[in-house]
Amino acid sequence: IQPVSERFPALEEQEIIRAFFAPKAREVNLAGNFNGWRPEAMPLKNTGAGEWVVRLRLRSGQYEYRFVVDGRWSEDLGASQRVANPYGGFNSVLMVPLAIRTSIL
Numbered sequence: 001i002q003p004v005s006e007r008f009p010a011l012e013e014q015e016i017i018r019a020f021f022a023p024k025a026r027e028v029n030l031a032g033n034f035n036g037w038r039p040e041a042m043p044l045k046n047t048g049a050g051e052w053v054v055r056l057r058l059r060s061g062q063y064e065y066r067f068v069v070d071g072r073w074s075e076d077l078g079a080s081q082r083v084a085n086p087y088g089g090f091n092s093v094l095m096v097p098l099a100i101r102t103s104i105l
Helices: none
Strands: 014-021 026-032 051-058 061-069 073-074 081-084 090-096
Touching: 014 061, 014 090, 026 051
Parallel strands: none
Antiparallel strands: 014 051, 026 061, 061 073, 061 090, 081 090
């Protein structure tokens, strides 16, 4: 019997990296519909040189998110898409494609 993730690749999680440049920030977090919009659930790590990075495990689909920099909500200016949110701002959009896998016979 084939594993479910082989029959339905959309169910397979993929590693996604999000980065934010904020050289003067003390704390950067990521909040989105993938973590209940709870910034404390996903802190970014300062790599030095002002860049903050986080690794996510997400299934294929469309996700909305925002960075929270020292308590202030901010769009991801590097995101290719954004949508209006109910607070007069914009949420960044992350599209996670279906996992592409090759098998060697």
